[in-house]
Amino acid sequence: MTRRVAVTGIGVVAPGGTGAKAFWDLLAAGRTATRGITLFDPEGLRSRIAAECDFDPLEHGLDPELSRHADRYIQFAVVAAGEAVRDSGFDVGQENPWRVGVCLGSAVGGTTRLEHDYVLVSEGGRRWDVDHRTADPQLHLAFSPSTLASVVAAQFGAQGPVQTVSTGCTSGLDAVGYAFHTIEEGRADVCITGASDSPISPITMACFDAIKATSPNNDDPEHASRPFDANRNGFVMGEGAAVLVLEEYEHARARGAHIYCEIGGYATYGNAYHMTGLTSEGLEMSRAIDGTLDQARLDPTLIDYVNAHGSGTRQNDRHETAAVKQSLGEHAYKTPMSSIKSMVGHSLGAIGAIEVVACVLALKHQAVPPTANYETPDPECDLDYVPRTARPRKLRNVLSVGSGFGGFQSAVLLTGPGGRTR
């Protein structure tokens, strides 16, 4: 007997607004949250723009200890998890804590703090033999990527399997996928899952400068992130977090929880091709889509919306368009496919989870979020990218796909009420 997995709570910290409502308002309006970087002085960088979160931890009820000391990406995650847990009505005090897990993704973890403190102990980058005497006594928390899941698990009383997932830019999708498997296979009944990243830092901006992956549209940041547009020239860095409460279906029903939708399937494959490069055929991503649909025994023609990775790099958008056509065939041309990175940027590991939450909200509101800034068609990207404004549509089966450095290709299927065929 297969265990079904329900989404019963969502929370999000995204550029443009904190909380699921503000997030959906931004997407529905097709508003962009990209701007010149304010978190540090970006002078000298090739790409000096990003989608930043205007985030005040105390305003969101974060406890003062975490507000003062925790890394920004941890704060995002705790706030998003708090919203998701409240939304689900789930009370760990009423549950067996050994059956509650946490599975959170992050691509770069505590590196923003690591860089900040590195500057202090190295005399501004002059010393290899760094001076430990001036180091922050909490620095191990930035060093260890598992701090993310550990802090969230401790906050919410989870004692089951607790994992941090770090598969680069698919971390968010993979964390949701691992959590889905954890419940499906019976290792937990509830899993707090999602992802968080705060990568707007000199080293992360500089390393993407070095490979020209980010957009240099510094003079027009609001229109800089242009997925699928012929004039796209790289992604715009973002930050944020999204968290979902996943729950075994009968467990959710038994406590009378509101069920947004179900996770219908998940698959991931490696492209074994290049750490940063993508083929123009997208066969491995297509394989991930096929694997996801196989699990749900869903015919590809029943997909109603594809939430794209759509980073806005030349190669990604071509790769992804080819992959979706490979898997959906002629149906691809009739299926809206959009990229919310046009509005909230690319928050590396976090974005996969933010996009899954966007799909949950799309199902809830029965509307497809748009691709902002889409103006000029590219002959190599010839699908329906939902230009500029959200579109009402009957949605049952929604697919979210992602692709990342290291060759990871992942897909997650969400099925709303009336979804699937069986």
Added chain:
Amino acid sequence: MSTQRPRRAVVTGIGVIAPNGLRADAYWKSVREGLGVLDRITREGCEHLPLRVAGEVRAFDAADLIEERFLVQTDRFSHFAMAATVLALDDAGLGAVDPEEAYDIGVVTAAGSGGGEFGQRELQKLWGQGSRFVGPYQSIAWFYAASTGQISIRGGFKGPCGVVASDEAGGLDAIAHAARGVRRGTAAMVVGAAEAPLAPYSMVCQLAYPELSTVEDPDRAYRPFTKGACGFVPAEGGAMLVVEDERRARDRGAAVRAVVAGHAATFTGASQWERSREGLAHAIRGALAEADCAPEEIDVVFADALGVPAADRAEALAIADALGAHGTRVPVTAPKTGIGRAYCGAPLLDTAAAVLAMEHGQIPPTPNVFDICHDLDVVTSNARPAELRTALILSRGLMGSNAALVVRRGGDLAR
């Protein structure tokens, strides 16, 4: 397809890059002899730090096994992982991947410290010279997914690829992740963890761990389960395994080294060592249940052995809680006291040692450890001959995870 027996995940290859040996045979020889290799840290830029002792991988030249083009774009932690993968694939008798089969082989690694040395070098360029001096490989060398990505690319493995960036116990979670991948239909998974946390800035970060030993005498720095317990000593290195569908392994005539039989993981809070008793006991019970294994069937325990008195006590009590009377009789060992704790790599090295111990019928000793102050039968001084069919491997992380893994000897399987 008349029999619907679930697919079994078996170990067919072991690759080790450890402070006490490069390759599984050299590692086993040192482990069996109880050789202690903890020593003064010699990595450049670390001499002045108050952490003086570690388990360093020495005399390792990645170029012996890995092409230059992969080495220039990766950190030392990925060099270890790629080299251990070459050794594991060779041990498993797996050659170049057939393109038809590419989707049938996946990769999963655990990572707890990332590419610290590479990252520090690029941070130095950025802050010392300017952003234009940051190289093109920083974006793919520093992050935790580097080893899985490079192993996948170098080997042509397109199957499910994953990374658990968990604390130490994540090493066992990765093995379980691979075994589940096999049970779900992937033919083989390359799985493991290797760490290189001995770069200067990485070490400064680790100095904040209250559990770290700063004792300067290598023979006294890491002595769990004794009155001299004063914390743990870090190490670098790790191991990669090939975990494969049993039927496929038999069909291609590969030796079935061990079965990945059961696993469970729990969480009881960072540095909450007293609470880890309950969490570890719960994980042990879960792993035994998944393995359909009675406590009395456990022939040896590879302990977490953190070396912090409260943590050692919690582990001894957890073993007693979960195994009952058998807990005080079952031999317990911790070969890692001779080499240090390589974070996520540590439980991989323990799993490799457990498989080798079952094959050789010998329980390796716990170097530098004498006069046990807990109610445990810790194997000290010399290896102990024993018929070993089933081993239990324990691991706890500094951020609060507890995990247990049950492995069974491959030769005992009914066909």
